[in-house]
Amino acid sequence: MTKQEKNDVIEVLKGKFSQYNNFYITDTESLSVAQVTNLRRHCFDKQVEMRVAKNTLIKKALESIDSEKYAGVIDSLHQVTALMFSENPKDPAVILSGFRKANNNERPVLKAAFINGDVFVGDNQLKALTQIKTKNELIGEIIGLLQSPIQRVIGALQNRENAQAAAAEEATPVAEATAETPATETPATEAPAAPEAPAAEGTEEAPKAE
Numbered sequence: 001m002t003k004q005e006k007n008d009v010i011e012v013l014k015g016k017f018s019q020y021n022n023f024y025i026t027d028t029e030s031l032s033v034a035q036v037t038n039l040r041r042h043c044f045d046k047q048v049e050m051r052v053a054k055n056t057l058i059k060k061a062l063e064s065i066d067s068e069k070y071a072g073v074i075d076s077l078h079q080v081t082a083l084m085f086s087e088n089p090k091d092p093a094v095i096l097s098g099f100r101k102a103n104n105n106e107r108p109v110l111k112a113a114f115i116n117g118d119v120f121v122g123d124n125q126l127k128a129l130t131q132i133k134t135k136n137e138l139i140g141e142i143i144g145l146l147q148s149p150i151q152r153v154i155g156a157l158q159n160r161e162n163a164q165a166a167a168a169e170e171a172t173p174v175a176e177a178t179a180e181t182p183a184t185e186t187p188a189t190e191a192p193a194a195p196e197a198p199a200a201e202g203t204e205e206a207p208k209a210e
Contacts, residue, residue, distance in 0.1 A: 006057060009053060009054075009057050010057050010060050010061045010064070011061075013051075013053060013057065013058060013061035013083075014061045014064060014065060016049070016051070016083070016085050017061060017062060017065055017070075018065065019085070020085040020086065020087070021089075021114075021115075021116050021117070022085070022086050022087070022088070022089045022092075022113075022114065022115050022116065023083055023084060023085045023086070023092075023113070023114050024083070024084040024086075024092040024093070024096070024110065024112070024113045024114075025058075025073060025076050025077065025081060025083060025110075025111040025112040025113070025114075026081070026082045026083075026084060026096065026108040026109065026110055026111060027079050027080055027081065027082075027107070027108055027109040027110075027111055028052070028080050028081075028082040028107065028108045029079050029080040029107075030107055031107055031108065035103065036082075038099075039095075039099055039108070042095050042098070042099060043084060043092075043095060046086070046088075046091045046094075046095055047086070047087070047088075047091075048084050048085065048086040048088075048091050048092050048095060049084070049085040049086070050082060050083065050084050050085075051082070051083045051085070052080075052081070052082045052083070053081065053083065054081075055077040055078065055081050058077055058081060058083070059074055059077055062074055069117075070114065070119075071119075072112060072119035072121055073112050073114050073119055075112075075121075076111040076112035076121055077111075078111075081111070082108065084096075089115045089116065089129075089132050090129055090130055090131070090132040092113070092129075093110075093113070093126055093129035093130040093132070094130050096108055096110060096126060097126060097127070097130050106123075109123050110122070110123045110125060110126045110129075111123075113125065113129055115129070115132065
């Protein structure tokens, strides 16, 4: 690599370090080409930019920006280094953790992470980094905390209104519906039938004189 090419790489790295407030320094040594390609794909899916560069060039890029600010990161530059840049502070940690579990391997190793001005050094920080709250998650929690008292007040008012409505309903006598009595029909009185006159017996003929 020529001097000009090295300077070009340093300028690109300076731009990335200035652009992102979150980046990870990882050790990808002993990973196969296929594994590195697979790791790059996972990074791409999460919108994490992965770059491999020489430690000397990374160091020069960081020192040219602020050597004191990045002191903890600079001290971790050894062996093979892959950089992971991300807008989300915990996405690289989630990618590394998932990749290691899927491959049943302890690689890549986390050497350091720079998260919004804070430096986390060592692979033992990986689990904690997977649990970092993102900005949107923190905002959601704050909104939830603010809404909780309001919801309790609204719930109490609704319960009070329901109780008052129930009490008013119990105090009002319920009018009973008057049952309709069916009309009783008076049977017509029939006049007694007149007794039949006995039939008149026929007159006996007088005996004729002989």
